[in-house]
Amino acid sequence: MAGTNGGGAGASGTRRKLAMLMAAIFLLVLALITVGNAESMISDFDAAGVHETVAHIWIWQATSIFAWLSVAALIWWAVARIRPPRFSWPVAAILFLAGLPIASGIHIALMIALRNVAYALEGATYHFQGGIANPYLYEFRKDIPTYLQFVALAALCQWLLARVGTAPVAADLPRDRYLAVSDGAVTHQVPIADIVQLVAAGNYVEIEVAGRTLLNRATLATMETELGGRFVRIHRSRLVNRDAIRRIETNQSGDFVVVLADGRSVKGSRRYRAGVEQRL
Structure with missing residues (x-):
């Protein structure tokens, strides 16, 4: 079975490289989104005459991203256990939709906690979206597309990883050595x-x-x-x-x-x- 084991090790190595590449691309995209959102908010505040420090704007963006990274790990775990064929597509869709308020709630809670810590370190007090009538509903609406994108991305990545190194076995190898x-x-x-x-x-x-x-x-x-x-x-x-x-x-x-x-x-x-x- 030396040849078989070597093939498995090769496939495993390829999957590892693919996983590292996808993780690097994911983090790069998140970093670009963070920078873009922060710079856009700074420009919008300046144009609207809203007085807010650049440091606070960066804290808002960074804490939101860090909170989503924590939620992303849970989404990855859930997708691995829910995606078809483990459950049918309708059942999987219902379960993923049911997970939306949970993921959003975790994101908002972590984000607020991180911001409170960051503000406390500079001797200030953080007020969660003080100027918005219902800040939690506002954040939930913002979280919907992000959550759906994370679910879709996790499903796509897991689908690709499952298909690395799955070439058919050569015909001259005994079939009873493979499942x-x-x-x-x-x-x-x-x-x-x-x-x-x-x-x-x-x-x-x-x-x-x-x-x-x-x-x-x-x-x-x-x-x-x-x-x-x-x-x-x-x-x-x-x-x-x-x-x-x-x-x-x-x-x-x-x-x-x-x-x-x-x-x-x-x-x-x-x-x-x-x-x-x-x-x-």
């Missing part, structure tokens, strides 16, 4: 030896391989039969590659913890302990 995993219009040919673990997720099975998680529409029992003896069941909802197990730690209740090659620990149920120990 075909369909993800929408793309079928991944996953080296079975590279799979770390499989976890039941409703009508799907999450397949962890090469630092990412693929979703396969199947039951865990079906996957266990298809993969054969290379994997052991440590819990009713989890299969682990035997080659990825480094040790087993049993507690007083009879349950146990499996320590993986990368140092992570996953819980096992005492119901499966004997079977695991016999097969290792």
